[in-house]
Amino acid sequence: MLGVQLVQEQRFRLSITPEMKQSFHLLTLSGQELSRYLQDAAADNPLLELEEQSVYSFKSSRRNNQHMYTSYDPLLRAKGTAPTLEQLLASQIRLMKIPDRLEKVAVYLAGCVNADGYLKVELSEVQVELGLSASELNAGIDLLQSLDPPGVGARDLQECLLLQIQRDPAAVPYAERIVKAGLEALVPFHPGRTAGKIGITSRGAQAAYEYITRLDPKPCRSIGCTERAHYIVPDAVVDMVHGEMVLKLLAAGNPRVSVNEACSNWIQEASPGEIWVTRATEARAIMRSVQQRRRTLLRVLMAIMEEQKRFLSEGPVALAPLNLAAIAEKVRMHESTVSRAVNGKYIHTPYGVYEVKAFFDSGITMVSGGQTSASAVKRRLKEIIRTEQLSKPYSDSQLSALLEGEGIIISRRTVAKYREELRILSSLERKRWA
Template sequence: MLGMQLVQEQRVRLSITPEMKQSIHLLTLSSQELVRYLLEAADENPVLEVEEHAAPLVRLPRRGNQGTFASYDPLLQAKGAEPTLEQQLSAQIRMLDLPPALAAAAVYLAGCVNDDGYLTMDLAEVSSACGISMDKAEAGLNILQSLDPAGVGARSLHECLLLQIRRDPSAVRYAERMVEAGLAELVPFHPGKAGTRLAITSREAQAAYDYITRLDPKPCRSIGCSERPHFIIPDAVVELRHGEVYLGLHSAGNLRVSLNEACSRWIRHGSPDEVWSARAAEARAIVRSVQLRRRTLIRVLTAVMDEQNRFLHEGLAGLKPLNLAIVAKKIGMHESTVSRAVNGKYIQTPHGVFELKSFFATAIGTASGDQMSAAAVKLRLKEFIRTEQVNQPYSDSRLAARLAEEGIVISRRTVTKYREELQILPSLERKRWG
């Protein structure tokens, strides 16, 4: 028979408060995302005040000498909108003394060119759309292809290369003949075989090939780009001054957050309703969360830069292996907190702007028992390839052997992976003949 009984037991359960959830969210935001978040919060909550604040650079790891990182508005550094490719081509056509019908056809064709400079519409469609003959459509195409940059209006890569060669007074001999023979002759390229087919010497074939590789297959890709420019504003700045390391948050994303004094005084001494009390509590929670975010970021950044001190003096060659566990143990935080702190953040260093994640490098063992970062190995690999003989480039196996001679033992497959990540061609395609 089923019965009922009253049982008392203890359970430990972890619950996350709304303020803790907010603190975690703010920690994951980049400086610019934080600025947007705070400005929107200040618009909705009159108790909260937000103003620009220039954070000091603090010297690490000793005394608290401070210097100010100059504040500036990043939007003032942005360029205005540039004319589109179609506008630039149309402006060139207007400068020519052309019959109205021919000018109209050329302008119409300019509007059919994609961002790379290639014509995306068939001449028969142009003839039908403009109500002109095929001869006039072809004449309009000739006008378009005579404009700058050379290669605009091409209908294929083959035609694009030929247009650039024919417009270049210093074009290398036999380059046009090599392109006319077909692009299949260029990949892969062997000067002896190409020279035999074209009845020229291997040296002349190599010179023509080298010239062709310097041509632009997308001549208009940098003109009137329709994509919005992507600017990276670092979240923090680290500098070297007389051998000392100074670290601070970037002023562009470091806003001063406080409570409005008038509202706070009225809420304390007046008789506010529940709505105003809730807004005051919300504003205080945001202020505490922002302060906690700053302290956490500074602690994480200090630990990372302290571990990567050689990088600050030597660059990528001094980057050492590092993982989240080392930083978390050093500052007494959980790895997930460190992960949230570095996610999507950038730092300005003496060697450029880097994503914080890039300082957590994979460890690669050496013959001496030490460890190197993958970035340092890639840098050494790049140096080997830069100094190789062009007629006898190193194969991936030879590169692995060269690294092994320096105590860096990695497989040929890893060398291939690193070479591809560096966007370096295989040895056969790097080789220069003749």
């Protein structure tokens, strides 16, 4: 027979409050994102005040008129938006003395060029859209391909290389013949087989191959503006002063907030209503979250730079292996908290601005029993390959043996992985046959 009983028991569980969620969210924000968040919060809550950052001192470079501007805005020195690739090509076309119809066709085709400089559009559709004859369309393509940089307007890689070779007065003999013979002759390259196929000497084939590798397969990738500029504002700065590490948070990446005391006193004395009490509670919660973010970020950055102290004196070659667990144990926080703290944060060091995540690197075991960072191994691998003989480049197995001779235990497969990450060709493709 089933019975009904009243049972009392005690349980413990962790509940995340709205203020804790807010603290987690603010910790993940970068300095610029935090500034925008606080500006929006201050605009919505009149009790929250965003303290102004210290003014910048700027001295004019003019010798005859040197003034001090205490309210100088550094964003005034930021570059304006660059013209797009289409605008640059159209400006070249409009400087030419050509018929209006041909100009219209060329400008239309310039708008069909992708970011790398290739004409990726169905020409039959262009012909129907503009009502062109085949000769008019070809004339527009020829005009487009005559613009700078050489190679723009090509429809494939082979045509792109040929356009660059044909417009280069210093082109190496036989380079055009090799490209016309097919790109399969270039990867992988063997001068003997290529020379026999084209009917030239091995030395001539090698010289032509080296010239072709210097051509740009994407001639327009660095021309024109394709996206908005991204400016990095460091959250902290670290340096060595008299042998001691000095780290401080920058005001630009860590704004300060406060609660308006006059409004707070008015709420306590006049009791205007529940809505103002809620506003005051929200403002104080944001202020505590910002203060907690600042303390957490400072502790985490200090712990990271203490582990990477050799980096501050010797540079990137001295980066030590490091992971989130080690820092979490050192600062007595959870790994997820450390991960949130370093996410999207940048630090200014004596060797430039680094993303904080760059100081976390996997370790490679040494013969001595210690460890070195993967970044240091990659740099050493790059140096070895740079000093090898071009006629006898090192294979991955030989590179593994050389590194092991220096005390670094690393497999051939790991060497191949690092070589690919560094965008270094295989030994066969690095070899120079003549």
